[in-house]
Amino acid sequence: MQTYMFPIKIAFITFPFLAFFITFPFVIYQYRKYSYINIFRNLILYSFLLYLIVAYYLIILPLPQTTDVRSLQSDGTKYYQLIPFNFIFDFLKETNVIFAKPSTYINILKERSFLQAAFNGILLTPLGIYLRYYFRKDLKSTLLISFSVSLFFEITQITGLYGIYNAPYRLFDVDDLILNTFGGYIGYLIAPIFTFFLPKSNKLDDDIDLENLNVSYFRRFLAFLIDWFILGFIPNIENNILLENIVIFIYFICIVYFTNGKTLGKYIVKIKIKGKNKRLLFKEVFIRYGILYYCVFGVNKILFKTIDINKTEFVNYIIIVMFIVIIINLLIFLHVLLCVFKKDSELFYEKISKTRNVIETSKKN
Template sequence: MLTVLDAFVGQLGLGAVLALFALAAVTVPVLVVQYRRFGVVDRGRAAGAYLFAAYAAFVVALTLLPLPSPDDVVCVGRNLDPLAFVGAVRDDLADGRSLLSSPALFQLLYNVVMFVPGGVLLRRSFGWSLPRVLVAALLASAAIEAVQGSGILGLYDCAYRVLDVDDVLTNVSGALIGALLAPAVVLVPRPGHVAGRTGRSGPLRRATAASVDLLLVSIVGGSDPLLVGACLLLVFVAVPVLAGGATPGQHLVRAAVVQPDGRPAGRRALALRGVLISGPWFLVAVFAQWSGDRAAELPGLVVVAPLVVQAGLVAAVIGTATVRRDNRAPQDVLTGTELHVRERTGVRARRAGSGST
């Protein structure tokens, strides 16, 4: 039992690491979806999404990890007989084991408990109906068993974990228990009643848009300073000037650069604003390329300086927008502009329709 416990603790550690990566991967997409769907961030829905991402990471760790060395793989069979666990528990008892020390019963409860949080989250944080939760649990469990039974999709010559139909039954049972308990689990956030907002954009919306824009630049531009510079000009200058005063990231979060009175910003102001943003980033990219090519000759602080400068630029923009009452960043102040929230199309259409009657 100690060996099983040690393995379980090790899997939890792997799950924690995976959860951190999962949260990093979904942070911006969740915010973008919130802004697109609701115009604001619903804290209950967002928190539920982050909790579910972390939970899914733990499920992956508990069901598929750690991956063994190919030389250490021991091929196992499969169980396609429903309720075979009943006989396994009976055999454990016949061998003189107690219920508390029965490996078969431990495995049964393990599979039930593992899917309880999923049922709670889907029912409470996402508002899914009970049948929908059960179908999702069935599909997820079947997918896990298929991956296990195929030797991690052919990564190994044979399966090293048993494909067990009873696991699917117990997983779905756990999701059912979680869904039924969901109304009582008050610590899990519930979706709120959100209302779209207009006016000045807050720091979080601004940071989300900037994350999308800079990620786009880094993916397309890579490590080539000239290509990075071209991407910066495209994202922060050309697109806003030609497409309604918003970068790609700002379009996604329903924001646009305007004059303080809400009128569209002029092209000159948009171009200058874009240069003020892209110029420092381009200089940092050039310096990063130069220092990277000479990493063996330069002090370590010089090599990591570009990362420090990038962090400082982000902190300066977001920090200034946070502490100022008008939420304006340095580039807004210097160009006489502001970042405002755009109304959702449906809201704008309804307002226009009501005004015409």
Template sequence: MSAYFYPIKMAILIFPFLALLISLPIFAYAYHKNGAFSKFRGLVIYTFIFYLLAAYFLVILPLPSRDYVAQLTTPRYNLHPLIFIQQFIATNTWQPLNIHTYRQGLLEPAIIQPLFNIVLTLPFGVYLRYFGRSWKRVLIYTFCLSLFFELTQLSGLYGIYPRPYRLFDVDDLLLNTLGGLVGFVIAPIILALFPTHAQIKLREQQAGARVSYTRRLVALILDWLSLQIFNGILLLLVGLSPIKITTQVTMLSFTLLILVVFWLIPLFNQGATLGKRIVRLRVQGLNGQKASAWQLFWRVFWQYLVPIPGFITAMTLLNGMLSTGYLNPNDVDRFWLLIGVILGAGALLALHMIINIIRRNPRLYYDYIAKTMVVSSFKA
């Protein structure tokens, strides 16, 4: 039995990292497709990947040494079906009418091995039925999964070993495929406890029609990541030119890129930045018409070109006042005025955000000034 538990322990140890790596592109695609992503869908995908990892590790682990495998003389494959029945009849001591033989007989390899092969793919059938697959597709997909496992064994783990260290067995193909069908049959009993795939999809579509601040935050993060990439490329090109990189050059390039990312791209992309395009959001006028160039510019101006330079200027002045290690008495009033302006502006912005989030109002101050609004590309 330890041969079965060891791979599961290994899967549990590496699962949080490997499963996350595999899941992220799937999460991103589902979020882009529906404009929202339910926690339950994430849980289903996450556990499905965990199951596949555990099943795969059960097939390949524990890994023997190459020297040990090179000395093996055991058969490489079995192409005779239903050999497991003959082995059960020949070796098992279980007697249905003798209760004292149950414990020992049911734990013998002739029982455990076939049962394991059925249980191995049983969850696969449950998951596939949840995903809306028919029994015919479950049959085909489970057979293909089992064939992948068996070919992995036959290849000596893709050529890493000089020969197979586990048997390619046609009985495993039959039992694994049976396990998938058993999972398909019992799936309604298990799935009755959870929302259906269609219900989850409907909720995501309804959520996708709303403009949430979480969605806007994802778009903002993606936009600023793209801006930083563009800024790095631009500064690299400037560095290769005769132009000397100064603070002024850096600020100028940063300002130009803000205009490109948040004004020019939406102007020619139906009101959507790169980040908004990914999460299916766009900026439009109040009456549903396309936002004009002036509206988009005015929006960017109050969203970025006023707050960011203003904050940088205030911090630069504060740094200059404190550059000597002490505060000049003549600068005390200006120092506290700047502190008050920074804290006051930050507090007002935070209060504005909190009120809008509570009221579920997607329009922020710059939308009111520019007479624009952020809308979803999805319709409920």
């Protein structure tokens, strides 16, 4: 049992790091496909990711301590087993069960050959459940995918983790293909038992009104990060105030006006700026982003620049400027914090410009 617990423990340790690594592309995919984030769908998909990590670690861990595994193996080491259902003969050869005595049947739960066959049968059973419930695959597709995943596992083993090791450190076994695929089949059959109380996966979005759904601050921040990541490729933009202001005017004001509310970042996460009318006015865009970038960010930049230029002189003056910077940013921070925790609230520059973020619903996926 310890042999199986070690890979599971490592999977739970590495899962948060892998989940964090894929979060941004995963969230963008969700926004592009569904136009919003469904918490239940996320739980299902992240649990599926965790399952895949556990399954993969179970077939590769523990790793050998050296890449030269061939030197640790005896001559004639067998790397593959191609006789179907050989696990039955292994069980009959090794078992201490006396079939005429039912009282000995309990011993089967302690025997290596049975546990190994049971493990290979159970390994892809959850996959069958996921495929039928969430991905809505039929039996034929489930069997094909289960077999393909099992074949991937066996190829991983026979290639010594794709050449990392100079020889296989686990056996390629055709019985594993049979048992893994059978496990996927069992998972498909029992899926309704495990998912009876869960909402149907094809109805998760039925009651969602995208037109009246609030745009989360996380979604807005993600669009902001994408926009400034793109602008970061413009040479010398951070050190040239004039260039930065021109870029801001073109990108956040002119482009948003001509696209009726979208930057590239907003387009990627499927949101846009909306004014009082169906068509966004130039005045609305100019006020919105003028306040945000030229006033808020601009004033901050000027004050910090003032501090940097005069840091060796006028000590009292610098203290006053620093105090002003702290007060301004503290007030803005508190305002944003209140808006984040209070639903249907607007940031100050949105109220002044009479604009807001809405979900882009013009294109159906």
